[in-house]
Amino acid sequence: MSNIPSELRYLRSHEWVRLEEDGTVTIGITDHAQESLGDVVFVELPEPSTVLGAGDEAGAVESVKAASEIYAPLTGEIVEINGTLEDAPETVNSDPYNDGWFFKMKLKDDGELGDLLDAEAYAEFVESEA
Amino acid sequence: MVDFTGWSLPVQYSDLSLSASHLHTRQHASIFDVSHMLQTKIHGKDRVEFMEKLVVADVAALNEGQGTLSLLTNENGGIIDDLIVTNAAEGYLYVVSNAACAEKDLAHIQGTAAECRAKGLDVSVEIMESGLIALQGPDMLKALQPGMTFDLTSLPFMNSVMATVFGVKECRVTRCGYTGEDGVEISIPSAMASHVATRLLESTEAPVKLAGLGARDSLRLEAGLCLYGNDIDAETTPIEGTLAWTIGKRRRQEANFPGAKIILDQLKAKPSKKRVGFLSKGPPARGAMPIFDESGEKQIGLVTSGCPSPSLKANVAMGYVELPHAKNGTPVKFQVRKKLVDATVSKMPFVPAKYFTGK
DSSP, rough: OOOTTTEEEETSEEEEEETTTSOEEEEEEHHHHHHOOOEEEEOOOOOOEEOOOTTOOEEEEEEOOOOOEEEEESSSSEEEEOTTHOOOOOOHHOOTTTTTEEEEEEESSSSGGGGBBBBHHHHHHHHHHH | OOEEEEEEESSSOSSHHHHHHHHHHSSSEEEOOTTTTTEEEEEEHHHHHHTTTBBBBBBOOOOOOOOEEEEEEEETSSSEEEEEEETTTTTEEEEOEEEEHHHHHHHHHHHHHHHHHHHHHHOOEEEOOEEEEEEEETHHHHGGGGGGGGGGGGTTTTTTEEEEEEEEEEEEEESSSSSSSSSSEEOOGGGGGHHHHHHHHOSSOOEEOOOOOOHHHHHHTTTTTBBBBBTBOOTTOOOTOOOGGOOOOEEEEEEETHHHHHHHHHHHOSSSSEEEEEEEEOOOOOOEEEOTTSSSSSEEEEEEEEEEEETEEEEEEEEEGGGGOTTOEEEEEEEEEEEEEEEEEEEEEOOOOOOOOOO
């Protein structure tokens, strides 16, 4: 069973979202996602200050097996990307919820956060997909 | 698990990541269950003449026990399937072809056999129900030899022998594979296939592991080997596919295989496009991505397969480009999503082959 921290919010496309104290959100992919992708060899991230709508394509994760798109979970502006992933994409496998984060966004409307899944609902979704 | 033309097959096994399984094969040995592949026996005294009506190989020139990679071609010179044809010492041809093509191959082979019989030729096609496992990697000999009295050092690459394996009689051991490593494929009476696999996995001489379709694909790509349906198909000729070497010299002179005129004309006049290998960094190329010239302005081809290479820590790919761009070292660009990525036309195999030639 993969790790699904209770304090995060989730999408059905297997991204996680963490609301930070400064009001921005941090986004990455879940433990379940990194596990099914296998060894991550490349992460393509959006340019900082790009404005994206919820569901827009934000980049991609590449493993030996396949390429998978990453989507912006919410509407807002990209304020920071995780530069570590350029040289060490395998961090996504080893630490998906911390050092393996993808990008931070400044949200247009915090209310959208309420549309995301909580840990329990995401766990159920993963179960239903298996 | 994935559905592979009606067969439920594992992409990977839970004990190893795809890269780890790939590297394990290159360093030790892995078992691939390839029982889904189509195995047939061609019987009858006119079997060689019959087979040469279907494929481009010089089947008559195969020594007893010798096999070769060959191609089933159509009248337009396109490739219907790639397959291994072995001249079994037991008096038949042993043929292994792709599971994805099983239905169309059988219809084609049996249809041609019926036509030949109507003309008085002695030939018949038997579909085998045997299991088929591939044992691939440098530790193959260490793991398999203890289960055989037959001396495997006398079985060079692309040779085949009927032998007893871990007590199971009537196993066909062929020195071949789809990884670029030394290895064998063992055709086993189906009820005993898991027994042989288990004995290999329990080997105390070498760490043998199970490997799935994922590692099979990245290994064959590093070895520069084609996947039918991706890298070659009914729309590509052996010349475009850089597989002219499979056409026997005598067959070229006689020009009597399906599509011979088109194929031989192309061999002389050069094809307009050609299958080549590529190396790149950054985001890996995958099948169907467009290839552009160095300027990035003109599309010159398409990628047919690609993945990050676990052995090289670079990306490997193959695809078709217009002939002027096919030279080794030519810089090209791949379109990966919205970006253009630098790539270079590179010789294949990307990882040197380790076939056992007996020398």
